[in-house]
Amino acid sequence: MGGPALRPGRDADAAGFMALIAACWAEYPGCVMDRAEVPELDTLATYAAGRGGAVWAAEAEGRVVGMVCAWPAAEGAWELAKMYVAQPWRGTGLAHALAAAAEDFAGTHGAARIVLWSDTRFDRAHRFYEGRSYVRAGAIRALGDRSNSIEFGYAKPLGESVVQTLDAAAAASAEVPLARVLVACVDAGASVSFFAPLAMAPARAFWRETARAVARGERVLIAAWHGGTLVGTVQLAFAAPQNQPHRADLAKMLVRPEARRRGIGAALLAAAEQAARDAGRTLLVLDTQTGGAGERLYRAGGWTEVGCVPDYARFADGSPCDTTFFFKRLAGAAPP
Numbered sequence: 001m002g003g004p005a006l007r008p009g010r011d012a013d014a015a016g017f018m019a020l021i022a023a024c025w026a027e028y029p030g031c032v033m034d035r036a037e038v039p040e041l042d043t044l045a046t047y048a049a050g051r052g053g054a055v056w057a058a059e060a061e062g063r064v065v066g067m068v069c070a071w072p073a074a075e076g077a078w079e080l081a082k083m084y085v086a087q088p089w090r091g092t093g094l095a096h097a098l099a100a101a102a103e104d105f106a107g108t109h110g111a112a113r114i115v116l117w118s119d120t121r122f123d124r125a126h127r128f129y130e131g132r133s134y135v136r137a138g139a140i141r142a143l144g145d146r147s148n149s150i151e152f153g154y155a156k157p158l159g160e161s162v163v164q165t166l167d168a169a170a171a172a173s174a175e176v177p178l179a180r181v182l183v184a185c186v187d188a189g190a191s192v193s194f195f196a197p198l199a200m201a202p203a204r205a206f207w208r209e210t211a212r213a214v215a216r217g218e219r220v221l222i223a224a225w226h227g228g229t230l231v232g233t234v235q236l237a238f239a240a241p242q243n244q245p246h247r248a249d250l251a252k253m254l255v256r257p258e259a260r261r262r263g264i265g266a267a268l269l270a271a272a273e274q275a276a277r278d279a280g281r282t283l284l285v286l287d288t289q290t291g292g293a294g295e296r297l298y299r300a301g302g303w304t305e306v307g308c309v310p311d312y313a314r315f316a317d318g319s320p321c322d323t324t325f326f327f328k329r330l331a332g333a334a335p336p
């Protein structure tokens, strides 16, 4: 199915927008379209322009089959809003084209971040946003409307090489893009716990368990976005023994192959070291494939090489992999 062309939305699309939104809401129990609660739909193009943003429509055979809005929100963020695609057009790429148009427009108008709200019942939408590297952000909000809407907040940074720590909710919602990063790195040969080819199910299970460890306060999980896509990650695992309250392990430093050599690994490393300082952990330890890009990254980052253990692990193809151990005492930290 060839996708319908996108065009700027018009005030005259009001009936089409309303019919589309009403049909989408009717798919979920208790969701009702009350025109009085959305007066902006009468003149949506004027409303969006008045907020400094825009609306897009996708039209097929004279009917509006998709829509999205974007307008400035607080603190350098832009909001993506009223994102709907008619059922026959789902899974065709139309939703991605709409979201990309809104994100690109926001980016060219200086947005540092995109934020959005999505009803807690709209599980398909959550999977869509999470697939586009949005993560759960902030508190849930209740609208007090006829549909009793309770909404999750989602956000993602735009720009190049932006690094952020994920709390437990964000970590859980980032399971798919994090799994994609892990799969891409393993399939490219990285020696990081798994053999290639790595399927999405075990990769997702790994990140689900990581999110639980974040929720328990045992790990810090950091992600990196580039051009609105989650492309890298690293973790800090706090040492558990009573006599090592000052130590943490750096683990699962991963950057998608096509995003490497842009400083993303270095940015993740700096963020992990700062997270360690913030948590009062002053001695960091890691191990990495001998002769790999990670080894060069850690040397460039001022880590001290301890030595190499031959055949310590296996490469993604099963062949033996030597492993080099590094440590770093964080600047200003007193020896234990």
Ligand SMILES: CC(C)(COP(=O)(O)OP(=O)(O)OC[C@H]1O[C@@H](n2cnc3c(N)ncnc32)[C@H](O)[C@@H]1OP(=O)(O)O)[C@@H](O)C(=O)NCCC(=O)NCCS
Pocket (backbone or CB within 6 Å): 185, 190, 191, 192, 251, 252, 253, 254, 255, 256, 259, 260, 261, 262, 263, 264, 265, 266, 267, 286, 287, 288, 289, 292, 293, 294, 295, 296, 297, 298, 300
């Ligand atoms: C290791 C890895 C995370 C590096 O990510 P990256 O985003 O490419 O790293 P950066 O671009 O920030 O590199 C920072 C510095 O590290 C060094 N470096 C990183 N990759 C290098 C490479 N392939 N060759 C030479 N130096 C390299 C360089 O000094 C580089 O600075 P420069 O580009 O100005 O010369 C990435 O290669 C990766 O995901 N590898 C597979 C997984 C892995 O082995 N992880 C380590 C597990 S412990």
